[in-house]
Amino acid sequence: MAKVRIHVTFKDGVLDPQGKTVAAALDKMGYKNVDSVRIGKYIEIETKGAGKMGEKEVDEICDKLLANPNTEKYSFTIE
Template sequence: MYKVKVYVTLRESVLDPQGEAVKNALHSMNYGEVGSVRIGKYMELEIEKGSKEVEETVNEICSRLLSNPVIENYRYEIEECVAL
């Protein structure tokens, strides 16, 4: 079994109004040293496939469902889980 950590973020060229709102709130709380904030999504998946199929499956899941490839980028980390 594999544990996959997926991170989805807006592309740099896409405006992030939620991140801008958080930055403004931080500035109003006297955290003026914060230069920019980008908001994203984090997901964990457990996949029961052979190691050769996991990366292909994760790429397909991310591009078809978990992210919008027009405005978002994704990256992931795959960890092999050891059964106890």
């Protein structure tokens, strides 16, 4: 079994309205030393039995399905 952990986040410079909202909420809650909040997706893929997944496959999956290439970047680890 392989476990793939993928992080999809906005590219630097792309506005993250959800992150801004959370940052504003934290400020209101009294956490005054928060500079910025960025929110992304975290995806865990498990493969069947002895099934493996290579870097090329994960790149394909991210490019075609999980990340928007215009606004998002991704990184992953395979275990």
